Amino acid sequence: MTVVTLGPAGTYSHRAASAVADGVEFRESVTSIVEAVADGDAARGVVPIENSIEGSVTETLDALAEFDVAVTGEVVTPIRHALLAQGDAFDTVASHPQALAQCRGFLDDHYPAVDREAVASTARGVEQAREDEAVAAIAHPGTADDTVSLLAEDIQDRTSNATRFFVVAPPADRSDAGGKTTLVVYPGANYPGLLLELLEPFADRDINLSRLESRPSGERLGDYAFHVDVDAGLFEERTQAAVEDVKELASAGWVRVLGSYDVEHVLD
Numbered sequence: 001m002t003v004v005t006l007g008p009a010g011t012y013s014h015r016a017a018s019a020v021a022d023g024v025e026f027r028e029s030v031t032s033i034v035e036a037v038a039d040g041d042a043a044r045g046v047v048p049i050e051n052s053i054e055g056s057v058t059e060t061l062d063a064l065a066e067f068d069v070a071v072t073g074e075v076v077t078p079i080r081h082a083l084l085a086q087g088d089a090f091d092t093v094a095s096h097p098q099a100l101a102q103c104r105g106f107l108d109d110h111y112p113a114v115d116r117e118a119v120a121s122t123a124r125g126v127e128q129a130r131e132d133e134a135v136a137a138i139a140h141p142g143t144a145d146d147t148v149s150l151l152a153e154d155i156q157d158r159t160s161n162a163t164r165f166f167v168v169a170p171p172a173d174r175s176d177a178g179g180k181t182t183l184v185v186y187p188g189a190n191y192p193g194l195l196l197e198l199l200e201p202f203a204d205r206d207i208n209l210s211r212l213e214s215r216p217s218g219e220r221l222g223d224y225a226f227h228v229d230v231d232a233g234l235f236e237e238r239t240q241a242a243v244e245d246v247k248e249l250a251s252a253g254w255v256r257v258l259g260s261y262d263v264e265h266v267l268d
């Protein structure tokens with residue numbers, strides 16, 4: 001099975017995707033990965049959803065609200081960044097915005113005068129560093145080679161740094177099996193206590209929420225979709241009943257049930 005993920009080779013997404021399948025193909029953005037799966041151009045996609053320091057990957061949240069796909073797995077991996085360059089003669093650090101943010105303290109302390117340039121992925125930053133001695137990259141230490149060497153390792157601001165990735169599949173592959181479930185709720189309404197009402201179906205059934213994010217719906221300022229992860233599977237009657245209650249409460253909007261899945265921890 002071919003999995004599409006964020007490229008080029010050497011990204012953290014690539015490492016997470018390799019844990020899911022052997023054949024990995026690359027795309028330039030999270031949105032294009034989710035779109036490729038929704039259009040049937042790829043069997044699976046692997047996209048970052050949340051980091052322990054920087055929080056949600058908002059492009060992923062918005063793509064999951066926009067395209068009709070399922071989530072069939074979660075991969076959690078530690079993120080240990082390195083600083084790579086040809087030598088000391090750099091004035092710019094290029095990396096994915098998530099990686100730059102995860103190393104903000106390190107950069108402030110050690111390279112306060114160096115420009116920070118956001119690029120499409122950590123591996124894209126390494127490509128730039130290979131071509132230009134004025135550019136350093138923040139990426140996985142395994143991307144070092146003859147042209148760029150490791151100037152510093154473990155530069156993330158917290159040693160516990162970890163990122164969750166979702167395995168995205170076509171809607172027909174949506175599963176009820178697994179210990180976690182993700183849904184996106186657009187209530188299409190706004191009144192005092194609405195969010196409380198949307199959460200009660202889970203609380204009443206003793207279902208733990210492991211994530212709740214609000215994202216602008218894009219319709220107008222102050223209008224939101226809610227991304228919810230719960231620690232229960234759709235195979236459970238209580239989860240099905242809670243989701244039915246939420247659908248009724250959101251009848252003026254929509255509910256996208258992305259499915260149930262299990263979590264795999266990958267070390268590198």
Ligand SMILES: O=C(O)C(=O)C[C@]1(C(=O)O)C=C[C@@H](O)C=C1
Nearest residue numbers: 011012013048096098121122163
């Ligand atoms: O640029 C990469 O290497 C990615 O796979 C993207 C990404 C992200 O979007 O969070 C993945 C894991 C790390 O948190 C840093 C960057």
